[in-house]
Amino acid sequence: MAKNKKTSEWNRHKVQALWALLTNSYLAGFVQGKIYKGPLKKLCVPGLNCYSCPGALGACPIGAMQAVIGSWNFKFAFYAAGFLMFIGALVGRFACGWLCPFGLIQDLLHKIPFPKKIGTFKGDRLLRKLKYVILIVFVILLPLCLVDIMGQGAPYFCKLICPAGTLEGGIPLVLLNNSMRSALGWLYVWKNVLLMITIILSIIIYRPFCKYICPLGAVYSVFNPISVFRYRVDKEKCVSCGACSRACKMQIDPVNEANHPECIHCGQCKKVCGVQAIR
Amino acid sequence: MKRLKYAGWRGLGAAAAGLLMMGYGIYRNEVDVVMAKAVSICLECIGIG
Numbered sequence: 001m002a003k004n005k006k007t008s009e010w011n012r013h014k015v016q017a018l019w020a021l022l023t024n025s026y027l028a029g030f031v032q033g034k035i036y037k038g039p040l041k042k043l044c045v046p047g048l049n050c051y052s053c054p055g056a057l058g059a060c061p062i063g064a065m066q067a068v069i070g071s072w073n074f075k076f077a078f079y080a081a082g083f084l085m086f087i088g089a090l091v092g093r094f095a096c097g098w099l100c101p102f103g104l105i106q107d108l109l110h111k112i113p114f115p116k117k118i119g120t121f122k123g124d125r126l127l128r129k130l131k132y133v134i135l136i137v138f139v140i141l142l143p144l145c146l147v148d149i150m151g152q153g154a155p156y157f158c159k160l161i162c163p164a165g166t167l168e169g170g171i172p173l174v175l176l177n178n179s180m181r182s183a184l185g186w187l188y189v190w191k192n193v194l195l196m197i198t199i200i201l202s203i204i205i206y207r208p209f210c211k212y213i214c215p216l217g218a219v220y221s222v223f224n225p226i227s228v229f230r231y232r233v234d235k236e237k238c239v240s241c242g243a244c245s246r247a248c249k250m251q252i253d254p255v256n257e258a259n260h261p262e263c264i265h266c267g268q269c270k271k272v273c274g275v276q277a278i279r
Numbered sequence: 280m281k282r283l284k285y286a287g288w289r290g291l292g293a294a295a296a297g298l299l300m301m302g303y304g305i306y307r308n309e310v311d312v313v314m315a316k317a318v319s320i321c322l323e324c325i326g327i328g
Binding site (some may be wrong): 027035036037041042045049051058059063064068069072074077078079080081082083084085086087088089090125154155158159162165166169170173174181183184185187188190191221227228229248 | 287289290291292293294296297298299300301302303304305307309310312313314315316317319320321323324325326327328
């Protein structure tokens, strides 16, 4: 029992939930089917949080990046890229593990019992590179190059892939607005199919969207090895029992790969270490 | 241990560079584009546009 309490993830989930509530606290939006339009909306939040969520107080950094890159008068998004660099350099993927609402949703979905949960599989490591391709192609290149007659590029990641936008913005807004219901088409169906796939996979695999798809995680992962907040492993204390790597749901061996790009700093490895070798 | 110290400095340097980039982005009014996008319902994001 004591061990269960020690390794419980609920404290982290409480922080995640608190942060999600704090950054999505425009409750009037959920009642009126509208979105917040105040000055805070120009500030980016560290997690994947659609700015069309009725409660969202801030801007999604990936959406902001595409908006600026796709704008006719800018070809690089210094503001959004600088924000991601700042957060990444300070805390790395801690933002994924603790401050991302869509990460929390996946964490909770994975708690649903399923006969055979999948840890890793053949091609898992290779598939994790997909998020870098998505970052480069859908977040940067397509909004930059595939432009309309006015020179404006669409936010292709948001439009074609992001299930967070469907869950946080699409579903509530469509439920609350009659006019939007009449405008639904194939794109809405496609995005809901992607959302359903993400939900089902999240029950079976731990954080599949974060591992394979998320461009935000891809950016933060680059900074993980150099971030100011990172794990330190005391190799003299370590007894190589392997408890930390067994506890890691992102399938990392913290002893050999502390601060690996895939590490979301959930802290489970630190909790299970019997000799406190991970700090 | 030395390597870890260097990593810390690299992190702080990158964070400072990030702040400078943000400042430059604000200076050239990128924030207005973000604001304009964020205060209107993004039809593409929600699967309508």
